[in-house]
Structure formats: C-alpha cells, structure tokens
Amino acid sequence: MINVLxxxxxxxxxxxxxxxxxxxxxxxxxxxxKMKVDFQLEGLETVMTAVxxxxxxxxxxxxxxxxxxxxxxxxxx
Amino acid sequence: MNYNIxxxxxxxQEVIDKVVSRNAGAVTTFIGTVREMTKGKKTLxxxxxxxxxxxxxxxxxxxxxxKERWPDAETAITHRVGKLxxxxxxxxxxxSTPHRNDAYEANRYAIERIKEIVPIxxxxxxxxxxxxxxxxxxxxxxxxxxxxxGDIDD
Numbered sequence: 660m661i662n663v664l665x666x667x668x669x670x671x672x673x674x675x676x677x678x679x680x681x682x683x684x685x686x687x688x689x690x691x692x693k694m695k696v697d698f699q700l701e702g703l704e705t706v707m708t709a710v711x712x713x714x715x716x717x718x719x720x721x722x723x724x725x726x727x728x729x730x731x732x733x734x735x736x
Numbered sequence: 737m738n739y740n741i742x743x744x745x746x747x748x749q750e751v752i753d754k755v756v757s758r759n760a761g762a763v764t765t766f767i768g769t770v771r772e773m774t775k776g777k778k779t780l781x782x783x784x785x786x787x788x789x790x791x792x793x794x795x796x797x798x799x800x801x802x803k804e805r806w807p808d809a810e811t812a813i814t815h816r817v818g819k820l821x822x823x824x825x826x827x828x829x830x831x832s833t834p835h836r837n838d839a840y841e842a843n844r845y846a847i848e849r850i851k852e853i854v855p856i857x858x859x860x861x862x863x864x865x866x867x868x869x870x871x872x873x874x875x876x877x878x879x880x881x882x883x884x885x886g887d888i889d890d
C-alpha cells in the first residue's frame with residue numbers, strides 16, 4: 660500500500676489527511692489519476708509531489724510502503 | 737537544532753543565540769509577522785500548517801545552501817504553525833557572518849527559499865471567508881509537478 664498525505668486545500672477537499680492506496684508499481688502521475696477518479700479530487704495537476712519526504716517527478720515509480728505527499732503551492736514565511 | 741517547526745510562540749532571542757559566533761561581526765534577524773490588511777482585505781487570523789518532517793529537512797537544506805554560498809555563515813530558522821493572531825510572529829531567521837553584507841544577503845536568501853520549497857501553508861481567515869494561500873510568487877506553480885532544478889538548487 661502507498662500512504663498518501665494531503666495538506667491545505669487538498670485535505671479540506673477530501674475531508675481527511677491520509678489515505679492508503681493500492682499502488683505498488685504505479686507512477687506518481689498514475690497515482691494522481693487514480694486519486695482524481697476515486698475521490699473526485701481536483702487540482703492535482705498543479706501540485707508538487709514528495710515521495711518519502713523528497714520532491715519527486717510525475718514519472719517516479721512507487722513501491723509498497725512509500726509515503727507520497729501532495730504539496731499545493733507553499734505559503735510559508 | 738537550528739531548524740525548527742514550532743507550535744509554541746517563537747522566542748526571538750533563542751533563535752539568535754544559535755548563531756552567535758566568535759567569528760561573527762554581524763547578526764541579521766528576519767521576523768515575519770501576521771499582517772492585518774492585504775490589498776484592502778482585512779485578515780482576522782491565520783492558520784499555518786506544515787508537513788513537519790519534510791519542512792524540517794527543507795529548512796536544513798536552505799541552511800546547507802547558505803553554507804555553500806557563504807561558508808562562514810551560521811543560520812537558524814524557526815517557523816511557527818497553528819493559529820496566529822495579527823502581529824504574531826510566524827517565522828524568525830537569524831544569520832551570522834563575519835561581515836554585515838553577507839549577513840543581510842544570506843538572510844534574504846533564506847526567506848525567499850522558504851517561500852519556494854518548504855512545505856508550509858497558511859489559511860487566511862477574513863471577515864467574509866477563508867482561503868488557503870498559495871502561489872505567493874505569482875508564477876505558474878510547478879507545471880512539471882515539482883520544482884525545476886533551478887528552483888531547488890539555486
């Protein structure tokens with residue numbers, strides 16, 4: 660299973676901050692597509708992604724146990 | 737720990753103390769505070785949220801980038817999370833260097849990088865609603881899904 664973390668507007672949209680997804684072998688782009696279909700989650704095209712706490716490309720391949728965080732445009736400071 | 741995400745109010749002096757050095761001729765501090773009016777709109781309060789373990793790593797990365805550019809610099813950053821009222825302190829950055837110019841420049845570099853790569857978000861609560869604020873740099877947010885090489889390394 661892939662542990663998916665959601666923040667800011669994505670968390671509000673989904674109503675929770677973590678979900679587990681069957682996604683071993685999927686790319687980040689495929690996971691985004693699945694999240695869009697399964698949860699009607701919009702706006703994933705424009706967010707950054709972190710895999711295991713490091714920024715990752717859309718073509719990064721995921722393995723069971725990975726933690727994926729979708730990171731909307733940041734606004735710290 | 738020179739890089740922290742804090743649920744408690746930030747004590748400015750504690751951040752400064754982390755960069756005190758016998759080599760330093762200058763310490764600059766940047767104190768980011770919660771502003772009431774933005775383009776005519778009145779903020780009531782803010783909620784800051786962070787992906788804490790990654791935010792800590794990215795603050796450390798900023799410290800490492802500063803060390804590459806200004807090898808004698810010492811940096812400490814604390815960013816607050818939770819509910820903040822108007823005038824509350826959201827972030828404190830302290831940088832010490834042997835000479836003042838580097839301390840100013842390195843400190844400026846740190847705040848700009850925070851706004852690019854550190855996973856922290858603020859939700860503005862106005863009189864008439866609330867919104868997560870993003871894209872403060874007013875650029876297209878990462879069309880490739882992550883910051884470009886230049887965004888991360890420069």
